[in-house]
Amino acid sequence: MRRKTLKKDFDNILSRWGEVLGQPGNDVVRDSAILRFELTFEVGWKLVQFLAREQGYEANSPRRAFQQAFTMGWITDEEVWADIIKARNTAVHVYRQEYAESLYRKLEKFYQAFVELQKAVGAEM
Numbered sequence: 001m002r003r004k005t006l007k008k009d010f011d012n013i014l015s016r017w018g019e020v021l022g023q024p025g026n027d028v029v030r031d032s033a034i035l036r037f038e039l040t041f042e043v044g045w046k047l048v049q050f051l052a053r054e055q056g057y058e059a060n061s062p063r064r065a066f067q068q069a070f071t072m073g074w075i076t077d078e079e080v081w082a083d084i085i086k087a088r089n090t091a092v093h094v095y096r097q098e099y100a101e102s103l104y105r106k107l108e109k110f111y112q113a114f115v116e117l118q119k120a121v122g123a124e125m
Contacts, residue, residue, distance in 0.1 A: 003054070006047040007125055013039045014114055021111055030104045034094050037107055040114055041088045048074070048117070051124055062088070074120035080113045 017036035023029045045062040052059040052068045059065035063085055069075045087103055087110065094100040 003050060003125070006043065006050055007121065010040070010043045010047045010121075011118065013043055014111075014118055017111060017114075021108060025104075030100060031094070033107050034091060034100065034103055037103075037110060038088060038091050041084065044114060044117060047121060051121065069117065069120075074124075075113065075117050077113065080109060084110050084113060 013036060017033065017040050020029060020032045020036055041062070045059075045065045048065040048069045049059040052065060052072070055072075057068050059068045066075065066081045066085065070078055070081065075081055083106065087106060090099065091103060094103060
């Protein structure tokens with residue numbers, strides 16, 4: 001049950017993130033896209049953690065979970081995921097205009113990485 005709930009939550013928030021990324025840019029869209037990135041990150045790493053544990057691996061942090069996803073072949077670009085983890089950790093500073101704009105410019109690339117993860121995890125379900 002938890003597996004399906006996490007996957008459904010991940011699919012839903014990823015879809016909603018994609019919707020907002022498709023909107024013409026302004027401050028509200030930017031801020032919404034950043035929030036949805038953070039939500040996708042949180043649900044995504046928890047889903048990976050759960051699936052990794054089902055297979056006997058420990059993944060007690062987002063970094064470890066995404067490293068395990070790479071090891072399992074669910075993600076392929078370690079550099080993008082290192083950037084994603086760093087961005088998530090600095091997202092709390094988006095109250096600063098320059099941080100928000102810098103992060104927003106990276107979100108499409110990050111979104112594509114999460115779509116790749118979604119496809120790989122879907123094959124595991």
